[in-house]
Amino acid sequence: MSSPPTEDSAAQPAGIVERxxxxxxxxxxxxxxxxxxxxxxxxxxxxxxxxxxxxxxxTTAAAPAATTSAGSSSPSGDVAILNYALTLxxxxxxxxxxxxxxxLFKGRVGSLIKDFGQQEASHVxxxxxxxxxxxxxxxxxxxSKFPIxxxxxxxxxxxxxENLGAAAYLGQAGAIKSPExxxxxxxxxxxxxxxxxxLATLVKKSITPDGAFAKPADMSTVLAAVKPFLA
Amino acid sequence: MxxxxxxxxxxxxxxxxxxxxxxxxxxxxxxxxLRGALAAGAFYGTAAVTPFVSQALAETGGGDVEILNFALTLxxxxxxxxxxxxxxxxxxxxxxxxxxxxxxxEAEHVAALTAAIKSLGGKPVAKxxxxxxxxxxxxxxxxxxxxxxxxxxxxxxxxxxxxxxxVLAAAxxxxxxxxxxxxxIDLLIGKSPTxxxxxxxxxxxxxxxxxxxxxxxx
Numbered sequence: 001m002s003s004p005p006t007e008d009s010a011a012q013p014a015g016i017v018e019r020x021x022x023x024x025x026x027x028x029x030x031x032x033x034x035x036x037x038x039x040x041x042x043x044x045x046x047x048x049x050x051x052x053x054x055x056x057x058x059t060t061a062a063a064p065a066a067t068t069s070a071g072s073s074s075p076s077g078d079v080a081i082l083n084y085a086l087t088l089x090x091x092x093x094x095x096x097x098x099x100x101x102x103x104l105f106k107g108r109v110g111s112l113i114k115d116f117g118q119q120e121a122s123h124v125x126x127x128x129x130x131x132x133x134x135x136x137x138x139x140x141x142x143x144s145k146f147p148i149x150x151x152x153x154x155x156x157x158x159x160x161x162e163n164l165g166a167a168a169y170l171g172q173a174g175a176i177k178s179p180e181x182x183x184x185x186x187x188x189x190x191x192x193x194x195x196x197x198x199l200a201t202l203v204k205k206s207i208t209p210d211g212a213f214a215k216p217a218d219m220s221t222v223l224a225a226v227k228p229f230l231a
Numbered sequence: 232m233x234x235x236x237x238x239x240x241x242x243x244x245x246x247x248x249x250x251x252x253x254x255x256x257x258x259x260x261x262x263x264x265l266r267g268a269l270a271a272g273a274f275y276g277t278a279a280v281t282p283f284v285s286q287a288l289a290e291t292g293g294g295d296v297e298i299l300n301f302a303l304t305l306x307x308x309x310x311x312x313x314x315x316x317x318x319x320x321x322x323x324x325x326x327x328x329x330x331x332x333x334x335x336x337e338a339e340h341v342a343a344l345t346a347a348i349k350s351l352g353g354k355p356v357a358k359x360x361x362x363x364x365x366x367x368x369x370x371x372x373x374x375x376x377x378x379x380x381x382x383x384x385x386x387x388x389x390x391x392x393x394x395x396x397x398v399l400a401a402a403x404x405x406x407x408x409x410x411x412x413x414x415x416i417d418l419l420i421g422k423s424p425t426x427x428x429x430x431x432x433x434x435x436x437x438x439x440x441x442x443x444x445x446x447x448x449x
Contacts (some may be wrong), residue, residue: 112423122429126430180391183387185428188430191431193414194425197412201415211336213405213408216406
């Protein structure tokens, strides 16, 4: 069992994210820390996340395979990925809760937003269960903050967040070891894409902003992008 | 990665629903693991994966090529549907715009999958002939919804069997687009753009062929 990170896990998450984006953390170290039972807090998780600019999280299987030779089994690699996804889903769920509470959308759009919020919550539940099934400890919910000003601004923010979420899942597909975990990640990935496409019609932006092939986003990119939403 | 020409070619076979029960020549270790994992029940809450348990991957390198050729057939189908069928109907407004955009994107998928198959040393299937039962914009959009949603299920169903990380990345980049198409079409026709539970159910080849097979004529 690896020791917890030296930084206080209750330290400012924003500072931790900055550090992670700056630092050249080794992926092996990340997977070892994030996959262990000791890295349950979001701060610790983010600290351990992949910040390397040399390797994206969407690299070949060689990267997660490296952790297996160090003694930690491949499930801890998948646990780390699941906890990363869980963290994003926590943020999306919190976002939609705020949006729904603000009562900005009515009628069919309001109903769709409610659906999306419920679906993100179900993703949280599924990912938590997946982590536990693999013997890991689920990441805890981070404190978050989202600007909620008006319907147009919120819809645009939702479009951005959902596109990012879809890209995040796509970025991890190649790193997942278990076919079962991959199947579940893909079952969620396409739903995030559906959310994004729906929001595209609301904000009158492209259904397919990347064109015919969706682009993956690596872990450091995604975590840097969500940094403004960490309270 | 080595590649023999798959002994089980699929071009004419796909017109035949019996091909749903693929004949294979043994199992790879990864397929054993896959069977075990899926037989244990997927924890995202669906039970629609049992057909995979009875299907095994070809032992020699035909696995990814076979999957890509299956995907290629579906992409040929979608391209034809949007471009040929779409222009034969008097589509207007958003339906017409989607048919144009999505047809172009599916054509890019055809090109990419063809190139991927060739790069693996495989033989891309020939473009089949199709027949689409749609005579109005409404029926066209209804069928578009079926095709796109089936496409999502097909890619999600096949992906865990893919051996190459590069092929998996390509499939992932494509399935996301199919999901976006599906949501856009469903919104247009007043359907929910998402599966109510929040998870897209993977489909087996048999399930995909049940939807797409009747549209393939040769």
